Amino acid sequence: MALSTERLGLYNPNKPMENRLTDLGPRHFWQYFPPIIQKNYGKWKYHEILEPGILVHVAESGDKVFTVRCGGCRFMTVEHVREICDIADKHCDGYVRFTTRNNIEFMVDSQNKMEALKKDLNSRKHVSGSYKFPIGGTGAGLTNIVHTQGYIHCHTPATDASSMVKAVLDELFDYFQGMTFPAQVRISMACCLNMCGAVHCSDIALLGYHRKPPIVDNEVLDKVCEIPLVIAACPTAAISPTKTEDGKKSVKIKEERCMFCGNCYTMCMAVPLADKVGDCVTIMAGGKVSNRISPPKFSKVVVPGLPNNFPRYPEVCQSVKQILEAYAADANKYERIGDWAERIGWERFFEKTGLPFTEHLIDDYRLAYDTYRTSSQFKYTEASWNVSRAVGGIE
C-alpha cells in the first residue's frame, strides 16, 4: 500500500473512529540491523578506535564491522535525511544508525569499503562551505553537543539552541576531529531550566537562564490560568493572589524571592519571563553520567550569566575554550573535567581557567550547606589573598 496523496489520506473526518489503529508501538529493531550486526548480535569481542571517528568492532566469529561516526545537527530536513539514505544505499546496503548524541553512524564490513565511505563523506559540503558529515566524535575528544529546541520550536527558551551549538562547535571543531583530551568531553545545551535535554550531568553544560521576574498580564490571567495552580507552581512562594485596581483577580510577584525558574510560565501563559537583555547563558562544568572511576556527578555553575550575543555567542565560546584549554593542559590521563577540578580543588580550577569567581557561584538555595567548605584544607590563590587583604590580615 502506497502512502496516500488525497488531502486527508485514509482519515475520514465524518467517521473519526473508523479504522482507527492505536497502540502499535515502535517498529521492531531487528529488521534494521545490517546482516553483519544480525549475525554477530551479542557476540562482540572487542573494539578499537582506528582514528578519530572510525571504530572497528571485532566479533567472536572474526567478523569486523567498521563504523564511521559523523556529527549531525539535531535539526535536519528531509533533504538531508535523503542524502543520508543515498550514502547508506551506496556504501552500507541501505542501513544507517543515529546515536543518542545526534551523531550519524555508517557501518560497513571491510576496511576498503570504509576508506571509500570516508572519502565520500569528507567530500560532501553545503554550498556555503560547511561540512555535511564531519567525521569525529570518538575517544578522548569532544563529541557532538546535544541540545534542545530553542527559538526554532519552543515557547519557553531563554536563549537559542541550534545557533549556540553551531557557534561553539565551529570554535571547537578540531577537538571534535581529534582525540587530544585526557578523557572524553561531553558538552550539552539546554535553552531553559526545564532542561528537556537534561544537561545537568555534563562535562560542560550551557544553559539559557531568565534573569527578570515574570511580567503579569492582568488583563487575561484570570481567564486563561488557574490562579491556585500558578501560586502553587512557585518553589519559593513568591506568587500570591491579588486584585487589580479595576477589580480583576490576578497574582502579584514578590520580586526578591524569584529565582527565575519559569515554572509559573509553564503553568500559565499570562506570566512571561523572556527578555532581550534579561535572558542570559549560564555555564556549568564538571558533571558526568558514567560510573567510571568516580560516581556520576552533577555539573556545577562556573559562569553565572553571559549575554545572549547572537548568533555567535563570543563570550560563551571564549569561556568554554578557557575551561577546555586549562583542562587539556593540566589534567591527568583518564581524568574527566569534574575529577580534575576535584583533585586540584575548585579554587585552583578558577585560577587555571581564569574564570572569575563571583558571589553568584555560592549556593544559597536549599541544601546550600552541603557545598560549604568546613575544613582548614584549602589552597592559596589570588582570590584568598584578596580576602586576607580586605580584612586587614595582610598588607
Added chain:
Amino acid sequence: MAFEPREEQKELKYKELRIYSDEELNNYTEEELKGFKIKHEIPVCEELEKGPWPSFVADAKREALHRRKLADDRMMIERDVVEDLLGQLEISFKEGETHWKHGGIVGVFGYGGGVIGRYSDLPDKFPSIAHFHTMRVNQPASKFYSSDYLRSICDLWEYRGSGMMNMHGSTGDIIFLGTFTEQLEPIFYELGHVLQQDLGGSGSNLRTPSCCIGRARCEWACYDTQDMCYELTHYYQDELHRPAFPYKFKFKFDGCPNCCVASIARADMSFIGTWRDKIQVDQKAVKAYTGGEIKPNAGAHAGKDWGAFDIQKEVIDLCPTRCMRMEDGRLEINDAECNRCMHCINVMPQALRPGKDTGVSILLGAKAPILEGAQMSLLTIPFMKVEPPYDNVKENVIEPVWDWWMEEGKNRERLGELIQRQGIQKLLEVLNIPPMPQMVKEPRSNPYIFWKEEDVPGGFKRSIEDYRSRHAR
C-alpha cells in the same frame, strides 16, 4: 539469534510507498542553490552558514528551495514553511525573545500525548507557520534504520508537514517539526495503516523509552537493552498514550555502567547492566597491553603522546576500590571488592570483559532541576536477572512503584521528588524489600529517626497518671 516481533512486521519498500518521483526529488541544481535567496532577509541566520560544523541554516535553505520547486498540489501545507521559520528565527535573534505561543491543546483522537501544539505569535507575518505542531514518532530501539523506512518517512513528512525534523529529540523520538492541525489525523493514519508505526509520548505519561546500542555492536552489554526497551514500550502502550500519571515518567536502558544513554541522570527508572561473577581476564592480552602491543583504551588517546602504557599507574592505582594487583606478571582481581566501575575494562577491552552472570541494577528517580533541584537515580535494586518477557521487573518493580506514585504523587511531582518527600523507608515498603547500606552514600548524621510505634517496645500509649506516680509535678 533472531528476534520475534510482537506483531508481524509489514515489510516497507520505498518504491511501493513513495509519493515523490525521482524528478521531483531532484528538482534543483547546486547552482540554483548557490544563488538562492529566501523571501525574507535573514543576515543573522546566514552568518550561521559559515564555519566547518554542519549548518542547519544551509540545510533549511535546501529544503526551502526544494519546496519552492514542487508543484502546488504536492504539499498539503504551505510551501513557505521553511522560509517563514527562518524569517521568524531571524526576528527572534534580533529581539532576543522567542515567537512561539504558549502551548495549545491539539492531538489525535484517543491519545493524550504524541502531539505538541505550537502556534506562532506572528501569524500575519509568517502565515505558513501560524500552526506549527510537533509530532513525536516512536523510534526503533537504538535508532538503526533502513533507507526504505527513512525515505518513506521523509515523503510522508514533506507531503503533509514542513519537511523539517529532529533526528532525534532528547528523549529519543523522531520529531516532526511543524504541521497544521488538519494534517495531524491524516499523518497518524498514514503512520499506523501504511508504515505500521506509532507516535511517542508527551505530557504526563510514560515517555518514549530509549536504550543504548547494546548487543547490536557493543561487547559490554550485560543484558539485551533493545529487546527490553521494545518489550516494555509495547507492553505499556496504554501508559504511553493516555496520560494518567502525576507527571512524566521515563525508562532508559543502559547496557553497562558506562551509561551511554545517561539513564542515571534522566530516567525515573534507570536500568543499568551489571554482573555478579568475576571480570573475565585474558592474561595473554594483559601482557600484550603491558608490552605495548595493544593501545590502551581502544586507542582513545591517540591524539596526544601520553608515553608508554603503565598498568600500575593507569589501571591499578586508578581502580576506585584498589582491588587489583600485578603478581608474577598476572593481573589479579579481588572481584568481591570490585564495584564494577568499568575503568579497567575500558582501558583494556581485549584483555578484560564483564562477567558472564549478568543482569541489571535498577535505580529510581532521576530528573532535571525543575523544581526542587536536579536529582540522579537512587540505587534501589542491586541486581536482578532480566529475561523476556521481564515479568519480574513488571510485577515486582514497575507496577508497585507506579501504583504508589499514582496514589501519592502530587500534580507535577516526579518519582524522585516523591521518594524525597516520603522517604526511602516508604519506598522499601512499596517494593517490599529490606534496606541495604548500598542505598546511601553514608548513614544519616542526625539521630532524628521517625520511630514507628510498632518499633518501640510497649508502643506509644502511656498514662500521665502512671508517670506522675513516680515523678512529682
